[in-house]
Each structure stands twice: as structure tokens, then as C-alpha cells.
Amino acid sequence: MARVALVTGGTRGIGAAISKALKAAGHKVAANYGGNDAAAEKFKSETEIPVYKWDVSSFDACAEGIKKVEAELGPVDILVNNAGITRDTAFHKMTLEQWSAVINTNLGSLFNMTRPVIEGMRARKFGRIINISSINGQKGQFGQVNYSAAKAGDIGFTKALALETAKAGITVNVICPGYINTEMVQAVPKDVLEKAILPLIPVGRLGEPEEIARAVVFLAADEAGAITGSTLSINGGQYMA
């Protein structure tokens, strides 16, 4: 059935692939973004998916943004919490600003985005919440205490909320991507990628954004109602949790 889907950080990288795949699956999609207007406009003209700018680390901005999306497209049935940032540095050099920015954007956003839609989902007895965590939330990563803590938090959030919403027809799942072929990873020097990263990945290649998007479409389906509280690792075999 066609549903209304809202994807945070849905105009670039993995989020853009998710927005496009949900649209191709017949859903009405809204793509949120944070600040890159040029990328959002390009995405909008290429896909005809409406874009909405607000900061997912602000509860008030999320509540207001979701109100606008719901007024224009209808109640949100599928929420994909994908927006995320990195502020990498060794912990002994990490500033409070670097810690807070990552925690608020990558973990706080799950509260900020999900809280305004959950009562409507409960009342309608249907909802799909899909959180995009990371392999580094499962295994930890040097220079990413802030990011790994936030992404591990996304997994705990998923499991607890899945328990609370199971009887209301709402599923909550989390996807943990490994290295995915986005601008962020393309910026890594070629020799570092070939010598230090690819050897860690048993399938011998980066994942593609479309491979994450495919899993989101699967979890978002009406037919996926028995899948809840699950953690789906999509990392080419790099880490088997």
C-alpha cells in the first residue's frame, strides 16, 4: 500500500538513495535536509520529491517541520531516521562541541523526529520506523567515541521502542551500514581505501547506497509487520554481530 514516508538527510548520499527507492516503491516521500540548499534543489529537480529544510538536532524544528510535511502530504506512516554527521578526533582531544553535535544530531534526532509522529502512528495502528546506525556503533572505532556512542544509542532506542510499540502495529528496526560508496568515503585517498579499508571487507568492495535503500523498502513494507527490534548489518561481511 502507498504510504507517506519521511526521510531525514534524504537529499544526499544514502538518504537520497532511500528517498528514491521509497518513491519507486509507490510511497509519497518527503526528504528533509539540514543546510546544503544547492544539493537539495538539485535532488528535488531530478526526482520531483519535495524537500524540507530543518535541523534534526532541534526538537522544536522537527515538530514544526513534521507539521508542515503532514499538512502537505498527510500523516507520516514511514519514518527513516538517516541524517547523521561525524566530528572525528581522539577522545583526549575531543571538545564538548564535537561531542554534543554528534550526540544531538545522530541520537537526539531519533527522539526529536519520532516523538512527534508516534502518537499518530499509535492511533492509526500502523507505523514503520527505520533508524540508520553504523557498523561503528556495533564495534567501536578509533577517533569516533562520540559517533560510536550515538550510533550504539540508536540500536538501544530501536530495541526499547520496538517493545513499546509492537502491539500498536508499529515496527522499529535499525540498519548498520559498513563502508558505503558515498561522497564521504569517496573523499578517502585511493591508496588508503585500497590498502587499509578494502582488505577488511570480505566481499572486497564498498557497499552501494542503493543496497541500504533496498533494505529500507523491505522493512517499510506492510508485509514486514513481524520484523521488529531487529538490527540489520549491511557491511560486506566486515563485522558479524
Ligand SMILES: NC(=O)c1ccc[n+]([C@@H]2O[C@H](COP(=O)([O-])OP(=O)(O)OC[C@H]3O[C@@H](n4cnc5c(N)ncnc54)[C@H](OP(=O)(O)O)[C@@H]3O)[C@@H](O)[C@H]2O)c1
Ligand atoms: N557513508 C557511510 O559509509 C556510512 C556508514 C555507516 C553509517 N552511515 C550513516 O548513514 C547516514 C547517512 O550517511 P551519508 O554518508 O549518506 O551522509 P551524507 O552524504 O553526509 O549526508 C548526510 C545527510 O544528512 C543531512 N543532515 C546532516 N545533519 C543534519 C541536521 N542537523 N539536520 C537535518 N539534516 C542533516 C545532510 O543534509 P545537508 O545535505 O543539508 O548537509 C545530508 O542530507 C548517517 O547517519 C551516517 O552516519 C554512513
